[in-house]
Amino acid sequence: MLLFRPLSISPLLPLAGLVASASQSTTSSTPNLRIEGPDSTIFEGPITSGPRNLTAIVSDAGYNEPCDGLNGGANAKPFNTALDAFDAASKPPNPGFAYTLGYDGDLNDFYVLSVAGYSTNSWGLFYNWKIPYLGERFVGCRQEVQTGDNVLWAFNASDTTVLLKVSPDTVTVKKGGSVTFTIIDGLTGKLQPSATIHSVQANSKGQVVVNYPTTGYFPFKAKETGAIRSEIVKVTVTN
Numbered sequence: 001m002l003l004f005r006p007l008s009i010s011p012l013l014p015l016a017g018l019v020a021s022a023s024q025s026t027t028s029s030t031p032n033l034r035i036e037g038p039d040s041t042i043f044e045g046p047i048t049s050g051p052r053n054l055t056a057i058v059s060d061a062g063y064n065e066p067c068d069g070l071n072g073g074a075n076a077k078p079f080n081t082a083l084d085a086f087d088a089a090s091k092p093p094n095p096g097f098a099y100t101l102g103y104d105g106d107l108n109d110f111y112v113l114s115v116a117g118y119s120t121n122s123w124g125l126f127y128n129w130k131i132p133y134l135g136e137r138f139v140g141c142r143q144e145v146q147t148g149d150n151v152l153w154a155f156n157a158s159d160t161t162v163l164l165k166v167s168p169d170t171v172t173v174k175k176g177g178s179v180t181f182t183i184i185d186g187l188t189g190k191l192q193p194s195a196t197i198h199s200v201q202a203n204s205k206g207q208v209v210v211n212y213p214t215t216g217y218f219p220f221k222a223k224e225t226g227a228i229r230s231e232i233v234k235v236t237v238t239n
Contacts, residue, residue, distance in 0.1 A: 027051055027068075029080040031149040033089055035097075036228050037118045038155045041221070042097055044232055049088035050080045054141070056103035056110050063103050065110070067141035072108040074142035082125050082132075082151045083110055083140030109139035112153060124157020129165065129186035154228045162227035163187050164195055172236045178211045179235065183222045195224040212237040 028050035035042040051068035065071075067087075068078035090097050097116040104111060112123035125132055125140050128150050132143045138157070145151055154160060165186035173179055183195040183206045191206030197220060202208050212218065215237045222230040 027079050029145060029147045029149075031080075031082075031085055031145040031147065031151045033085045034150070034152045034231060035086070035089065035115060036152065036154045037116060041229070041232070042116050043089045043094070047085050047089050047094075049084045051078050052084055052087060054083065054087060054101060054110055056101040057113075058103050065103070065108075067110060069142065069144040071139075071141040075144055079144040081141050082127065082143040082145050082153075083112075085145060085151055086112070086140065086153055104139060107139055107142070109141045111138045112140070115153070115155075118155055120156055122156050122158035124154055124160075126152040126154065126157070126163060126187075129163060131187075150231075152228070157228075160226070160228050161187070162192065162224065164192060164222045164224055164227050164230035166197075166222050166230045166233045168233075169231055170234045172238060173212055175215050175237055175239055176211075176213060177237075178209055180207050180209050181222075181233065182207050183224075183230070185227075192222075192224060192227070195222050195227070197222050210235075215239055 028048060030046050030048045033047045034044045051066065053064050054067045055062045055064045067081055067083050069075040069081050070078055090099055099115045100113045101110045102113050113119060115123060124138050125143060127143055163186040165184050167182050171179055181197055183192045183202050184190060185192055193202050193204050193206050195202050197208040197210065200208055218235045218237065219232050221232055
């Protein structure tokens with residue numbers, strides 16, 4: 001049994017309830033957005049946004065186009081997209097981050113080149129724990145997103161075959177109690193016995209048992225070499 005010890009969480013995570021200032025409309029929504037860099041989580045939380053114009057750098061010049069779900073004729077009506085949410089998270093009142101985009105004229109869509117100083121040609125999108133239905137990980141203005149959807153932008157997505165997912169991901173436990181966490185690949189549902197929680201490797205069933213001897217709030221993420229770290233797991237310990 002693992003005795004809990006705290007795990008540091010990136011300071012760029014948003015405060016609870018903090019969202020972009022975009023007003024609610026018939027084309028806006030509030031998905032759960034996560035941006036995973038190579039070394040840390042850049043953003044994680046609900047974010048309200050809607051269609052907007054974005055700018056890419058093409059041949060050293062700015063290229064400004066709408067990002068509204070109509071890109072490439074992908075959808076019948078404009079709506080909030082995965083890249084709209086991404087852009088909203090980069091702006092106040094959120095902690096924010098710098099990013100750059102490229103533009104694919106054939107697809108009539110933008111793709112992410114760098115985030116918070118992390119550059120790669122394969123920043124990619126996963127939607128509700130799957131590759132987007134359009135089959136494109138690397139573009140985001142054609143993927144419309146609804147309130148409550150899980151939207152993940154990840155570094156080196158083309159080299160990743162495993163998205164760690166933990167259950168339960170929100171739990172309240174009494175002081176002195178323990179919780180059994182199960183780690184799977186969100187893409188396939190397969191157990192991940194090589195994954196770790198607090199540096200302790202899971203058993204053959206993909207499970208790690210954590211004991212909580214003190215009260216408090218103890219968030220963590222599961223990790224595995226070559227995999228994208230899990231969503232934040234929220235543990236509250238009460239008397």
